[in-house]
Amino acid sequence: MERFAVPAPTLARRMLGWRLVSEAGGGRTSGRVIETEAYLGPDDPASHAATRAGRTRRNASMFEGGGTAYLYFTYGMHWCFNVAAGAPGEPGAVLVRALEPLEGREVMVDRRGRSRDLVSGPARLCQAMGLDGTHDGHRLDGPPLWMEAGDAPDEGQVGVSGRVGIRRAERWPLRYFIEGHPDLSDGKAAPADPRTLPPELRWIHRPNRSVRRSASTTESA
């Protein structure tokens, strides 16, 4: 679980290529992570951890330390899956926005009621993999939901943009994706503009840099 104990932007970049495996709801499904978004703590106005109240019942899992699942319900009907980042007590999370389907395609089609766009979007992938609020707070080191290392994309394949579906801090460079992948979500993202970051967050412009010093294997050169 130590691999999750890094800041959210670093984890979001690093998770590209990892596999998410679910045995939730019966039937094994899995997919390769191809699109993520980082959400920070109180300094990030778009984060659920930015509220004046700080820790609330909904966002508690964002404070539980790297590797904790954070699932929230939105728009009255959709679940979204995040992975908490960093150290316990320091809020931050990575929203998983899209996967490339690997295992359990038939189960996904059955749950989704259609055969395309199975896991291309944060709410779609929760539906396809049987994820909901019962998995909030689960530690991602075993059944029914966990992550495995996978093929890291080449540096040149990684795209960066603003985050999808938000108004505040919309040009912060916190969405990471495998460039040109056919299974990306179809949300519209503003182009990234690192100049809109407050000075203390400028390191986010290249989150992989800060990883490399301590990273072991999965980072490509």
Added chain:
DNA sequence: GTCCGGATATTCT
């Protein structure tokens, strides 16, 4: 292909 409205719960103002 693009655009728009509706569904609907929780949180925050």
Added chain:
DNA sequence: GAATATCCGGACC
């Protein structure tokens, strides 16, 4: 009362 880390179906081009 308004906004929301969304998706879907139908209208229209």
